[in-house]
Amino acid sequence: MAAGVRVPEPQVLVCLWALLTRWVVAGLEAAVIGEVQENVTLLCGNISGPRGLVTWYRNDSEPVFLVSSNSSLPSAQPRFCLVNASSLHIEALSLQDEGNYTCWEVLNETRWFQVWLQVARGPYEVEVNISSTGRLPNGTLYAAKGSQVDFSCSSSSWPPPRVEWWFQAPDSSPEPFGNNMTASCFTLLLMSQNLQGNYTCLATNMLSGKHRKVTTELLVYSPPPLAPECSAEMSPGLLTLKLTCRWAGGYPDPEFLWTEEPAGVVVRTSKLGVEMLNQSQLSDGKKFKCVGRHIVGPELGASCVVQIRSPSVLSEPMKTCFVGSNVTLTCQVSGASPPAQILWLRNLTQPKTVIQPSSHYLITRSGQSSTLTIRNCSQDLDEGYYVCRAENPIGVREVDIWLSVKEPLNIGGIVGTVVSLLLLGLAILSGLMLYYSPMFCWKVGNTFRRQDMGDVMVLVDSEEEEVEEEEDAAEEEEEEASDREEFPREITKYGHIHRVTALVNGNVDQMGNGLQALQDDSSEQQSDITQEDRPV
Ligand SMILES: *[C@@H]1O[C@H](CO)[C@@H](O)[C@H](O)[C@H]1NC(C)=O
Ligand SMILES: *[C@@H]1O[C@H](CO)[C@@H](O)[C@H](O)[C@H]1NC(C)=O
Ligand SMILES: *[C@@H]1O[C@H](CO)[C@@H](O)[C@H](O)[C@H]1NC(C)=O
Ligand SMILES: *[C@@H]1O[C@H](CO)[C@@H](O)[C@H](O)[C@H]1NC(C)=O
Ligand SMILES: *[C@@H]1O[C@H](CO)[C@@H](O)[C@H](O)[C@H]1NC(C)=O
Ligand SMILES: *[C@@H]1O[C@H](CO)[C@@H](O)[C@H](O)[C@H]1NC(C)=O
Ligand SMILES: *[C@@H]1O[C@H](CO)[C@@H](O)[C@H](O)[C@H]1NC(C)=O
Ligand SMILES: *[C@@H]1O[C@H](CO)[C@@H](O)[C@H](O)[C@H]1NC(C)=O
Ligand SMILES: *[C@@H]1O[C@H](CO)[C@@H](O)[C@H](O)[C@H]1NC(C)=O
Numbered sequence: 001m002a003a004g005v006r007v008p009e010p011q012v013l014v015c016l017w018a019l020l021t022r023w024v025v026a027g028l029e030a031a032v033i034g035e036v037q038e039n040v041t042l043l044c045g046n047i048s049g050p051r052g053l054v055t056w057y058r059n060d061s062e063p064v065f066l067v068s069s070n071s072s073l074p075s076a077q078p079r080f081c082l083v084n085a086s087s088l089h090i091e092a093l094s095l096q097d098e099g100n101y102t103c104w105e106v107l108n109e110t111r112w113f114q115v116w117l118q119v120a121r122g123p124y125e126v127e128v129n130i131s132s133t134g135r136l137p138n139g140t141l142y143a144a145k146g147s148q149v150d151f152s153c154s155s156s157s158w159p160p161p162r163v164e165w166w167f168q169a170p171d172s173s174p175e176p177f178g179n180n181m182t183a184s185c186f187t188l189l190l191m192s193q194n195l196q197g198n199y200t201c202l203a204t205n206m207l208s209g210k211h212r213k214v215t216t217e218l219l220v221y222s223p224p225p226l227a228p229e230c231s232a233e234m235s236p237g238l239l240t241l242k243l244t245c246r247w248a249g250g251y252p253d254p255e256f257l258w259t260e261e262p263a264g265v266v267v268r269t270s271k272l273g274v275e276m277l278n279q280s281q282l283s284d285g286k287k288f289k290c291v292g293r294h295i296v297g298p299e300l301g302a303s304c305v306v307q308i309r310s311p312s313v314l315s316e317p318m319k320t321c322f323v324g325s326n327v328t329l330t331c332q333v334s335g336a337s338p339p340a341q342i343l344w345l346r347n348l349t350q351p352k353t354v355i356q357p358s359s360h361y362l363i364t365r366s367g368q369s370s371t372l373t374i375r376n377c378s379q380d381l382d383e384g385y386y387v388c389r390a391e392n393p394i395g396v397r398e399v400d401i402w403l404s405v406k407e408p409l410n411i412g413g414i415v416g417t418v419v420s421l422l423l424l425g426l427a428i429l430s431g432l433m434l435y436y437s438p439m440f441c442w443k444v445g446n447t448f449r450r451q452d453m454g455d456v457m458v459l460v461d462s463e464e465e466e467v468e469e470e471e472d473a474a475e476e477e478e479e480e481a482s483d484r485e486e487f488p489r490e491i492t493k494y495g496h497i498h499r500v501t502a503l504v505n506g507n508v509d510q511m512g513n514g515l516q517a518l519q520d521d522s523s524e525q526q527s528d529i530t531q532e533d534r535p536v
């Protein structure tokens with residue numbers, strides 16, 4: 001280093017050496033941090049005013065002369081020069097310049113100053129490596145949800161840099177990743193949606209404080225969790241078919257490809273998965289296949305198939321209604337895909353007229369069946385053909401139902417009369433039996449108890465009282481033999497009969513009600529007949 005440079009005399013250096021060591025112990029020193037390739041100026045002490053003769057040395061194993069204000073002593077290298085008559089200016093620093101420097105100033109007295117020069121380098125290029133699933137055409141990285149992603153970051157720097165990873169999720173502030181690690185590598189084992197964002201590697205030179213960072217955006221993609229679902233719907237006009245492929249829940253949205261099966265003729269590729277087909281593209285039994293493709297989904301995509309079918313219609317061919325009653329026609333549609341529109345029509349005119357719901361017509365639909373209820377049938381108006389029409393874009397099917405409207409037979413009236421007569425007979429019979437056999441009555445009372453407790457309780461109680469009263473009366477008769485007792489006995493006997501009659505009547509009423517209830521039940525099934533005989 002000092003080769004080719006004239007060095008001061010050995011004695012001076014030895015003396016200098018001794019002094020140097022002493023001053024250092026006094027601790028008068030300064031520290032300067034320089035940057036590689038840049039210039040640095042080391043001050044000789046912190047003094048203002050006139051300066052004496054200043055000489056700069058480098059204190060390695062031995063002091064090495066660098067530069068002096070004695071113009072007869074040239075500087076050791078052109079990189080070293082003296083500025084402002086005392087400061088050492090070093091150009092284009094290198095790491096080798098790091099070390100302790102000493103300046104020796106001679107004025108009235110001799111003074112020493114020491115400067116510790118540290119040289120920092122970098123950080124330069126920060127190299128980030130993220131082992132993600134793939135890279136989008138625009139360069140953005142993406143990783144599949146649940147996958148493992150390795151992050152590493154390196155940067156050259158002297159002294160070695162501190163490397164930090166920062167993560168910034170969308171719409172939130174950056175946060176240090178991990179706990180202030182200096183490690184430059186880490187692995188995320190199970191990527192999840194909330195780990196999508198910008199990853200920044202920050203390398204800091206702790207000596208110079210200089211830092212550099214590289215930000216990488218990482219998207220976390222996930223395929224839809226379930227299989228796609230195909231469906232076919234009718235558009236309101238009945239003329240077009242809407243094919244829909246649903247495959248939701250993925251990020252980003254998948255792409256859909258509809259093809260005609262089995263030929264595989266491509267209908268279209270789209271982002272929405274919805275296709276409108278006109279009737280010329282449709283035929284009964286045709287199948288359409290939708291293939292959903294997702295960037296991190298199955299390689300061949302996921303698919304579903306929908307088959308379109310024209311409807312089939314089933315109904316009873318004929319139906320009868322009695323004048324003034326209600327009748328319900330049922331139409332069952334099957335096999336239709338997409339589900340058919342069901343209409344009720346009458347063919348009194350050509351074209352047939354669609355029956356609109358009204359107070360006369362009640363139309364109810366449940367799934368693929370429809371019922372038409374005609375209220376208050378009239379022969380002139382309602383007899384005739386009814387048409388149930390099922391229609392979807394693939395086809396139309398119709399079925400004719402013949403409704404005949406008849407005058408009701410008054411069977412109900414005859415039955416009612418017979419039942420009334422029977423009941424009357426039964427009532428008389430029960431009355432007689434009760435009168436002659438109270439024990440039988442008691443049994444009857446037991447059986448009837450469930451139906452009407454109140455009535456039976458009255459009956460049984462009065463019966464028991466009756467027996468007691470009779471016994472008492474008999475005793476009193478023997479003892480007193482008065483005529484007064486005859487009269488109440490008669491009254492009680494009549495009272496007994498009266499009550500029994502009342503009971504039987506009450507039960508007859510009940511039985512009558514029960515019968516009516518029974519008739520009501522049957523009327524729901526065979527409304528025409530039983531409702532007719534109500535007024536009887
Ligand atoms: C260093 O100093 C030299 C001359 O004194 C100058 O030409 C050069 O531009 C300086 N370099 C820097 C990086 O300041
Ligand atoms: C240098 O001198 C100035 C004022 O004289 C003082 O404020 C500063 O602290 C001194 N610096 C050192 C390193 O002694
Ligand atoms: C100067 O160098 C010598 C020898 O390497 C060392 O013992 C001494 O402490 C150094 N002085 C300073 C001020 O660094
Ligand atoms: C400058 O250096 C020369 C050569 O070493 C020496 O003769 C001269 O005395 C020095 N001047 C001063 C002022 O020290
Ligand atoms: C020299 O001193 C002047 C005034 O004290 C100062 O402004 C200037 O920056 C100094 N030059 C260097 C290279 O330190
Ligand atoms: C310079 O001196 C300081 C103490 O004053 C010491 O810690 C440091 O290691 C020295 N540097 C070199 C390069 O010797
Ligand atoms: C050094 O000498 C000059 C005159 O030569 C004088 O003015 C100054 O006060 C002296 N300084 C000290 C520290 O003695
Ligand atoms: C790259 O494309 C993706 C998806 O389209 C988008 O989210 C991302 O912001 C784009 N990145 C750049 C740098 O344009
Ligand atoms: C990391 O630790 C250092 C000191 O150990 C601290 O200065 C720094 O602020 C910390 N960084 C973060 C992000 O916590």
Ligand SMILES: *[C@@H]1O[C@H](CO)[C@@H](O)[C@H](O)[C@H]1NC(C)=O
Pocket residue numbers: 168169170171196197198217
């Ligand atoms: C990442 O940073 C870029 C540029 O600052 C920004 O456009 C993008 O939205 C960020 N991405 C996320 C996920 O925050």
Ligand SMILES: *[C@@H]1O[C@H](CO)[C@@H](O)[C@H](O)[C@H]1NC(C)=O
Pocket residue numbers: 324325326375376527531
């Ligand atoms: C016919 O249906 C209507 C409405 O459901 C009902 O109010 C009416 O009582 C029914 N008529 C007969 C005779 O059942």
Ligand SMILES: *[C@@H]1O[C@H](CO)[C@@H](O)[C@H](O)[C@H]1NC(C)=O
Pocket residue numbers: 347348349350385400
């Ligand atoms: C209604 O349809 C039936 C069965 O198809 C047919 O016999 C009848 O003639 C049609 N009536 C009219 C008025 O078109």
